[in-house]
Amino acid sequence: MVSRVIPVDPFDLVIFGGTGDLARRKILPGLYRRFLSGQMPEDARIIGAARSDHDDTEFRAMVGNAINEFVDRDKQEKATIAAFLERLSYIKVDARGEEGWKELAGKMRKGVVHAFYFSVGPSLFGDIAERLHAYGMADAESRIVVEKPFGHDLKTAQALNATLAKHFDEHQIYRIDHYLGKETVQNLMAVRFGNMLFEPLWNAQNVDHIQITVAETVGVGGRGGYYDKSGAMRDMVQNHMMQLLCLIAMEPPYAFEPDAVRDEKLKVIRALDPVDPDDIVRGQYCEDEDGPSYFDDVENPDSRTESFIALKTHISNWRWKGTPFYLRTGKRMRARTSEIAIVFKDPPHSIFGEQERQKANVLVIRLQPNEGINLRVTIKEPGPGGMRLVEVPLDMSFKEALGPEAEDIPDAYERLIMDVIRGNQTLFMRGDEVEAAWAWTDPLIDGWTDRGDRPKSYDPGSSGPEDALMLMHKDGRRWREVKA
Template identity: 75%
Template sequence: MVSRVIPVDRFDLVIFGATGDLANRKILPGLFRRFCAGQIPDGSRIIGAARSEMTPEEFRDQTAAAIAEFGGKHSGDEESLKGFLTLLDYVPIDARGEDGWDALKSKVRPEEINAFYFSVAPALFGDLAERLHKRGIAGKDARIVVEKPFGRDLASAKALNATLAAYFDETQIYRIDHYLGKETVQNLMAVRFANILFEPLWNSQFVDHVQITVAETVGVGGRGSYYDKSGAMRDMVQNHLMQLLCLIAMEPPYHFDPDAVRDEKLKVIRALQPVVPADMVRGQYQASKDAPGYVEDAENPDSKTESYIAMKCHIANWRWVNTPFYLRTGKRLRARTSEIAITFKEPPHLIFDEAEGEWRENVLVIRLQPNEGMNLKMMIKEPGPGGMRLVQVPLDMSFAEALGEEADITDAYERLIMDVIRGNQTLFMRGDEVEAAWAWTDPIIEGWEERGDKPQPYDSGSSGPDDALMLMHRDGRRWREIRE
């Protein structure tokens, strides 16, 4: 199967923070891959803007080096690279001053689609929005893309929303969460809403529980000072895991339309019940013989910030009453993996004797990384003579294997940036959605801060704190093994 590539219309994309890590690792290599795929039309422009004083030619050289390292299978395509670099331009700019803005205005063509990517610290969002508006660079149809973190609590998120709303309409603001751009995440919606197979079972009558896991093997080294002010709750749960939970739990929207989808996600967030302390475990990774511990990475020996969190959540609506959602995420764990596992209940009456095999639950596993795909565990008869012996087997669909090597599994940033150019906000967070997520998150954080809770230590390379295991065991369940 060969994926179809639908070109976008011609555009001018300005990347603020174009010399930064995100731009060099993800944004520019992703745009290059879209160019190689034929999705970016001739005449489009990609304009870098940053504090660094450099010429357009120096910016092209820097971009070429980034593509050589992060461009993937197309990185050695010299002809395509040459063509892509002709689209690039650069303007040194002062986000909080006046330098560079006239030069930028002269390069942005108002008759084309205009998009502005804020790949900078959130503290600069307001300054950039104000100058784009007051200088007349961004028109009424322009789009701005803002990266997380979108606030660090409800108050700051509201203030940031208000700042952006002073210069741009909500329809122009694209709050990016790269998890929503993953192929498997979008396939989750297709599996639910394009097939009759699962949706009738997608409720508390048939689903025993849901597990959402995002595990990383790396620590916080290199960004320890930032992370120590954030922690796993703010950095991962409030946005990435919350979005995954919403897509699992949402009602079918009336149409695959940006506001219709986001309306249903918002209902899920507002239906989330408060999490009591007994249903939550926080952890902090310890030093190993090969790597420092969290407090060394954060350079704060008294840190009470969590690098791991596990919790049990409940959604107060008819569809999910009494079905727990278990969320966990952490640094320096056993393997790098992200997955959603929907575990179904056992049949109401088992007709097979124990001697014929141990019954095991049906589980639908959606793998986000690595090896994107889906896996459905089912009970079948073990092949061969000798009676009815049951065995659990996976019906496995790896996208790379099922769709063939020709299938173009795009990076999340590639897809989301192209959606910005198309003006499609379906996979981006709306302002009220962000605020609702913080309204649920804030009391949890305030609670452990008031109690003075300390994270529990856990070994690097493990599955997390022991109490996280007990969070499941006391309910008669167990976490899925963390493995690639």
Template identity: 75%
Template sequence: MVSRVIPVDSFDLVIFGGTGDLARRKILPGLFRRYASGQMPDEGRIIGAARSDMTCDEFRTMVKEAVEEFDPKSAKDTENLEKFLERVFYVAVDAMGDGGWKELGDLLRPDMIRAFYFSVAPSLFGTIAERLKTFDLADDDARIVVEKPFGKDLETARALNKSLAEHFHEGQIYRIDHYLGKETVQNLMAVRFGNMLFEPLWNSQYVDHIQITVAETVGVGGRGSYYDTSGAMRDMVQNHLMQLLCLIAMEPPAKFDPDAVRDEKLKVIRALDPVEPHHIVRGQYSASEKSASYREDVENPRSFTESFVAMRCEISNWRWAGTPFYMRTGKRLKARTSEIAVVFKDAPHSIFGAEAGVHRNVLSIRLQPNEGMTLGVTIKEPGPGGMRLVDVPLDMTFAEALGPDAEEVPDAYERLIMDVIRGNQTLFMRGDEVEAAWAWTDPIINGWTNRNDVPKPYDTGSAGPDDALMLMHRDGRRWREIKE
């Protein structure tokens, strides 16, 4: 199987915060992979912009070291790496002042696509947007990319959207959520809307429930100061899990068009029922022999911020009425995995009798690790001795099913950045989506505050608090095992 690499048009991409952690870990190595794959034109250029006073050569050295550290396999292509570095530049810019903006403008070329990646704190978004217009660096075709968090509640999200809208129209703003750039997330739309097999069954008549799990083995690490003011609800549920829920539940859009897709996602968010307090569980990881507790990690001995959330949601529309959606996410859990599981209902009548047991079809969509999909089907167990039923997987792990090309699946960030250059907003959140998600999330968070809710402790390396298990058991269901 030969992959098709379609080059993008020539561009100047400016990365504000170009010396920061995100740029070094994800953005710059991802851009190099796109260059090495032939997708980036020779005229494409990357311009780092930050406060640090360094030369272009010093910045190129930093970029080379970042690729070698965070993508050593790709860094072995030394010939392409040297050519890529020739397309890398740097300007010292004062985001809060006037320094460096004229120099940046002198470096930008006319008649090129201009994209500006705001890899900085959200408090700087409005200021940088204003400076780009004041110094006439961005025309009506320019694009800006902003990282989450998109506010910390509905009020701040509206203020952020308003601030950006004062300088750029909605078609220029790309709110990036790297989960939407994952290969399997996009394949979810292909499976749903490209196969007659699934779409007729994709509703409450045939689906018993849906589980969305994003589990991490790591703690908050060096993000303690940020995370303790956000928690799992703001950091994961309001954006990542909400987007996965929308893609799994939305109606078929009229066409694969940015606004058509995002219109249907917005309808899902607006159809979500409020979550009752007994349908949500918060947790906080405890200390173990090998790792610190959450409170020790964030250096706040009285913190009541959650590192785990599990909840039962319902969508009040014709397709999903009566079908529960269970979501959970947490840190310091037993394995790192992201999965969407569509659990279909039992057959209406079993001809094999009670001794055959209960067997259900489950479509498992794995986002990480080992991206792919598995459909569980029931067959007869081989051998004599009567009709014994057993569940077996129809497995489509990309690396196995699609051969060597599947191993070169682009990272989420590099895919999304190329979509910015193409001007394709399908996989980016629109402003009204963000606000609708906060409008649903805020009452949940405010309810915790008003009730003085305290997160339930859970052991490091577990599946989360016992109360999360009971959330499912009360409904006669069980969480799928968290495993690699």
């Protein structure tokens, strides 16, 4: 199999917050990897913009250090790194003032794609958008990339959308959710809509339930100030997990095109049922020998913000009515894993007797680590002695199935930034999609806030609070084990 790397058009990419953590860890190393792969044109330019005092030489040195730290050693080619760094420059810019904007506008070339990455807090989105417009950089062809959190609730999300809409049309706004750039997430669509095997079974008649798990082994760490105002619901469920749910549940779009895909995702969000308070479990991790408690991490001994949440919801449409969707995510859990499990119903009758009753088929899409797809099926156990059934996996790890080519699968940020340059919004959230997600999320948060609910404690290295297990057990089901 030959990898097809298609170069993008020449571009000027401005990264606001170009010296920040996200730029250092993800954006700039990702751009280097795209340059190494041959996807970035020779005359592409990347401009870092931030409020700190740097010149071009110092900025390039910072990016070189970031490549050294965050790019695999076997991809660190000195000549290529030097050539990449030559395409970088830096301008000190005051997002809320006038310093640097005239100089930045003078750097933008005509006849190339103009993209502006807002790798800054949402409070600066409006200021930057206003100055891009005032200095003539917000033309009809320019594109802006905005990071989550996109709002804190429905009201603030609507305000942000309105602010950006003053100077940019919807087709110019790229709301990035890096989960949608993951190879396996896109493969979910390929599995569903590229194979006759699964799509006819993808409905309430054949699927017993669906589980979505995003578990992390780390605590909130240095993000305590932000996280305690956000919590797992706002930080993970409202965006990342909502997007995964939409891709699982949506109807086939008429084409793999931006609005076709996003129209179907929006229908799913609008069909989500309200969640009963008894079907929500929230938790906070305790202290152990390996780390502090949630209260210590956020420096708030009376915090009622959740570091873990599990919930059950339903989708009221013809395809999914009656099939529960279980979502859970948390910090300081047993293992780092993100997966989607589609659990099919048991056969209506076992011809092999109750003692050999086969287990339900389960299709598991692993997002991390070790991206791949696993289908568990029932077969006869080898050997004599009658018909004994055993469950086995039909396992496809991308690295094993695709060989060395799988090692070169782009990181999510790499893929999504190149999609911005191409002008392809398929894997980005639309404004009405974001607002619909908040409209479903807000009543849940308001409900537990008004009731004064406190999160349950759970041990680090566990699967979360005991009540989360009971959320499944009361329905006669079990969570898939989060394995270390």
